[in-house]
Amino acid sequence: MLSRLMTWGETRIKPFDERSIERPPDQLWAFYWFFIKPLWPFFVFLLIAGCLGSIIEVALMGFVGTIVDKMRVESDPASFISNHGLMLTLMAFVALILRPVVSVGHDFIKNQIIAAGCTARIRWQTHRYVMRQSLGFFQNDFAGRVANKIMQTGTSLRESVVQLIDALWYASVQFVGSALLFAASDWRLTVPLVLWLVAYIMTLRYFVPRIKQRSTESSEARSMLIGRIVDSYTNIMTVKLFAHAEREDTYAREALTEQVQKWQASLRLITGMEIVLYLLNGILLVATTGLAIWLWTLQYVSVGDIAVVSGLVIRIVTMSGWVMWTISDVFENIGVVHEGMETISRPNLLVDKPDAKPLTVPRGEIRFDHIHFHYGAGRAASDDAPPRVIESLSLTVRPGEKVGLVGRSGAGKSTLVNLLLRFYDLEGGRILIDGKNIADVTQDSLRAEIGMVTQDTSLLHRSVRDNILYGRLDASEADVIAAARRAEAHEFIRGLEDLKGRRGYDAHVGERGVKLSGGQRQRIAIARVLLKNAPILVLDEATSALDSEVESEIQSSFETLMRGKTVIAIAHRLSTIAAMDRLVVMDEGRIVEEGSHADLLKRGGIYAQLWSRQSGGFLAREAAE
Template identity: 50%
Template sequence: MFRFFESLVNPYPEGEPEVPPRGLLPFILHFSRPVLPLLIAMSLVTALVSAAEVLFFHYMGELVDWLAGAEREGFFADYGWRLAGMAALVVVGLPLLTLLQSLLTHQSIFGNYPMLGRWLAHRHMLRQSLAFYQDEFAGRVSQKVMQTALAIRETVMKLMDLMVYVLVYFAGAMLLMGQAEPWLMVPLGAWLAGYVAIMWVFVPRLRRVSMDQADARARMTGRIVDSYSNIQTIKLFADTRREQAYARDAMERFMVTVHRQMRLATQLTLSLTLLNSLLLAGVVATAIGAWYLEAVSLGAIAVAIALVMRIRFMSNWILWEVAGLFENIGTVQDGINTIARTPAVLDAPDARALSVSRGEIRLEGLRFGYGQGAGQTTGETRRVFDGLDLTIAPGERVGLIGRSGAGKSTLANLLLRFYDLQGGRILIDGQDIAGVTQESLRRHIGMVTQDTSLLHRSVRDNLRYGSPGASEADIRRAVRQAHADVFIEELVDLEGRRGLDAHVGERGVKLSGGQRQRIAIARVLLKNAPILVLDEATSALDSEVEAAIQEQLYALMAGKTVIAIAHRLSTIAMLDRLVVIDAGRIVETGRHDELLARNGLYAALWRRQSGGFLGLDTRGGVVDHHQPALDD
């Protein structure tokens, strides 16, 4: 039975994730559509439960009248079937309705509903552009996804519960009291007016403070997660006091919203208590007066007082449910600002899969600048390329060289379509990458970056990322080729997992930079993509390991189109062609010996290297480490 109701909702629907709409109701409906029939069924059952409770109070009033006027000898003969019906309602009907309500609420909806929201939101957030995550705290984004999914469930379920209870329960109470004595409806009507007035005053204020609190909570979480993610830097600079102050500032802002909310809570509780006390006094006084005038029976008085006591209890619940409803609405509206964003880089509606048969890359009239296009950062704009042209032949190995900020890594990011161009196009085997799916594009490109981040999973999972079908033999071959086997076999995590099964920690913090980079190289070896991008791929390796891996990298390059970026010119001097970029323009191109013979920028960089790295002075020029600087 439990399993049947738990399986009525699939919290992990397939299909391409859609961009959630930005309107509050459309946004909620977007995440609620699969559970909507069950929500309606739950509301209908809740209405039946409420009606049964009101009917029970009606029976209790009749029972008082029966007991007051009936003779003991003929009581069961006259009222036996009515008592049996009352007993069936209480002992059988109400528990069965409650069971069905609980199964729908707890088994079908309560767990599946927010998980459905998390799944849809998470899949959508994975499609967001690189620029989006460069502007956001990872902790803040995850907090929004988790909070918003729960808030959607609470908003919808509270709203439906409130509608059912108010319509069925309050309408039933008014009907019963009106049938017994119309004057009993007067204090109830006055109470309703006062109740609406209290909600009119307090609920919007609670909504505003709840929105502020949701944002402050997300900011506080983001700062704390940022500290934990960069714990090595914090300890390296021995600046925990500054981190404490940074987190405390966010915590204090959060506590301001908490204090505002609690002050409203105290005022609300006092107002509601006074209103409920007036309701009880008004109904009791009216009932006694009606009894004195012989206008109502004792049973009607009993029903009226019982309903008032029930309404007193429910009024506290309803008001806090309404306050909670608007608190959750505030959380949802805050989440909309983060989740309901269209990704800056989208596949074209008719996008097809990329097919790479040769590996030719053509850059035609590239125009790009950070902060200058849709979806780019909104801060200071910076033009990187303005009409760049470059053709890389199939199987050609090209090295990109230039000072920091020249545009080398940006070029690699544009090839992978992490950003969209503002002009021009990039072609792979004659196919414009703007017209192919991003997944197929990146599947055909293997890349090793300077700053290698690993997933907090096993070494094997990290190696298989991008090559899920790789065999164990393939994995071990790639590990040996990257000279990573020497340390992987010695890895042990806190749970005793060893070797390839050991987990590497968040972003791979349990490994050194060189070890992470060797795993990244092994991962690209395993992927075996036809286009290879190496962005400072060996920068974190010592010379001995680099020399050992270099042979494998050259073997990996065979038959592939290669773009290699390096400040250490000795690592790329043997490539087929070197392209020197300066300020977003190609200033030189040729083989190593040809560029040295030209005695241009490349020759100057080659001469002025120290230890294989480019040195830059504070004015952006190249420092000659073998001669005194001009200011010395």
Template identity: 50%
Template structure:
């Protein structure tokens, strides 16, 4: 039975719809629509339970009157049917309704509803551009995802629960006491007016504080996670105290919102307690007056006072529920600002799958400036023949890595086009584009998984034989066999730690090389691919890289000119423009800029001076 209800909501739907970009209500409805039938069922059950609970107080009044008017020796026989019926309601009907409501609420909705939100939003976030994640703390985004998922559930469920409970319960109370004497309902109506006034005053203030608090909590978590993620850098520069102070600033900001929230809550609580006390005095006093005038029975007074005491507890429950409701709304608004953001780079509606049959590349008068309006790449053109191996040379900031990012479509061009085998990459799917390109970067970050999982990331369906071949080609077998993690996992099963921190730079680089070798894509990009390796390992891997590059179109970037001197063509760029091109021998014979760079190089690296400064040498 539990499993049946747990399967009523699919937690991982295959749903790639774009979330609404405006309107909190539309945002909530978008993610809540699939569970509306269950929410309606929960509402009906809540209403039924509320009606029965109010009826219990009416029955309590009748019992008091029966005690006053029925002989003791015939009390049970005179009221046997009513007592038996109420016993059935109390012992069977009400517990059964509560149990069924629990099945809907706890089994079907409580876990599946927020998990469905997390799944859909996570998939949406994975489609965001690289810039989106570079502009945000990873911990902040993750915290918002977890918080907002719960906030969506609580906002919808608490709203229905509280509003229905109040509407049905309070309506039942007014009908019940008015049935004894209409004047007895007046204090309840006055209390309702006062309660609504308190809600209208305090709830918006609590909502505004909650919104600031959600943002402050995400900022605080982001700073803490940032310190943990970069703990090696923190310790290397002896900045543990500085990081503590940096986190403390955000913690103080968060704590200030907590103080502000608790001030409002305290005011709300005290005002509500006073209002409830006034209701108790008013109902008791009016009830006694009406009883003295023989207008109502003692049972009616008992029922009315019992309802006042029930309202006292219910009002405090509603207060907390409503305050949490608006706290969740604040969290939702904060999360919506992140999760409803339009994807900066999206596939065209009619995007096709890339078909790389030769591997020809064409950069056709492209322009890109990172939105700054001044030059990174301006009117850049470069044609690369199928299977040609190109080396890009230039100082830091010349635009080399930017060209690779544009080819991978991590950024959108501001002008021009990039073609692969005469197919404009703007009109093909990002998935097929990046699946056709293998890349090794200087800053190699590994997933916090096993060594084997990280290498298989290049081609998850690869055979064990292909996996071992890639490992051997990357000269990674010896150190992988010796790996042991803290859980006792060995070799390929050993965990590498977050971003691969348990491995040396050279080990990470060899795993990255094995990964791209396993991928075996027709286009290969190498951005300082061997920079973290020692000379002996680099020489061994370079031999395998040449085998890897066979039959592929290759663009390689390196400051160490000796590593790319043997490529088919070398392209020297500065400030996003080509200033020289040719083979290594041709460029040396030309005795131009490349020749001067070659002569200047100490230890095989290009200096950081601007390339045009080399002319003066």
């Protein structure tokens, strides 16, 4: 029964909201309301439960004072229970049944309904939005820092709202109820309470905003620390190769030192706030109790009134510390949310048009029509401004044509491919695939029609099977194995085993595929693209990680892969693209030469120079053949 009730509560909030993905607001309170609005009934129930619980606490203290007074004047103690049975029964009902039910209901709403579901929902929504940010968004930040902000923001947003509800109503009802009981005994008893409240609010107004600011700075420093540590772990191979563990220690130590300093600055404020609070609480306790005793000596209040006043003052003193800590936590969490919002709510600069349609590629013609692009704001008006990475480039790749892109490093070859995949938007011109402007189609459909093998192959830390299936998720096991065979990867995959004993296609490859050699990673990437079987194929230094023997072994696979497809291939090792239908030579963002391998050698231009520089060893043998 209890288990079913818990399950019911835990399923009230659906974490995986599959509505359209929206950018969260970049104003703090609007950011809060964006996530809380769909869940507002649960927070209202929490508010009601907290209010009822606070009223019950004050009512119980009133009961105690009434009982003390009645016991003091009772002439026959033996008949006390029979004379006041109804009141005692009511008090017992409140203490034994009503109070536990309300308290359990409050905790059930907070823990079973809101806690996990609300946090997971916020994390899911923020993750979905951030996942669709542009490539530049991730290139300009630490992955660990972004992930940390998504994790922290969900927890802090939910916790700050829950804490604020609890502290607001608990403190308000307790104080108002206490003031009413004090006034019912003697109005003068409310004077110390009101003066204490004024001083308490002034203390909060001074310390809390400063703690919020320090907490925001500490949260930012913590995110930077996590980002630096994750960056070192992610690039552990580079750290080991250059024996720079101590340098990474220094890099992390700088961030850790800053984070500790920011945290200590926040803790200093908290300690100062506690000193003031202890002083105010001591004054309230002595002043109120002393005043009550003095009024009793003058017969203005009863012994029961003193019991109620003393009990409530002790409770207020205890409550004030909890409320102040809670308010500090609320503002600390608000600081964390604010810092996370600055990353999460950034506008996505690369979005589909509202009327974007899916792309279909029946032929595979690619046309670059006078395109311009620069990584940044573009070219300034001054004549001394640096040239764009791509400057007024036009190129048509016919359906089924195999084109090799050649040029020195920085000529713009990879940029041209990134623009084709629409990782960045053009500053001028247009790119057409089968006559359709890629800016007018959905990004997912565009990239679904292009298969790509890159030089720096990165695999997911999942099984080999999952990595190959990334090419086509609905492929069968037979399709996966067939693609691996064609990529000359099946044999080495069969021999793989990870630390958990998973073998073959079930073996996990490590973060970014670090447990495999460069050649093995490349062959799995090739198998993935073979399985995808897209009509347009892009090879960006696709065989650079393979030695000549392995490259020769999978050459037939590449021929099969390219058959019937429009191909754009980039290679610094010119022998790998010399047999393409056409070679396009780029320099400083422009096309400077076009033609076959033989034609370009005869011209004696940039291509001929590049070829001559590579004319030893491996290329010399191929040229002789």
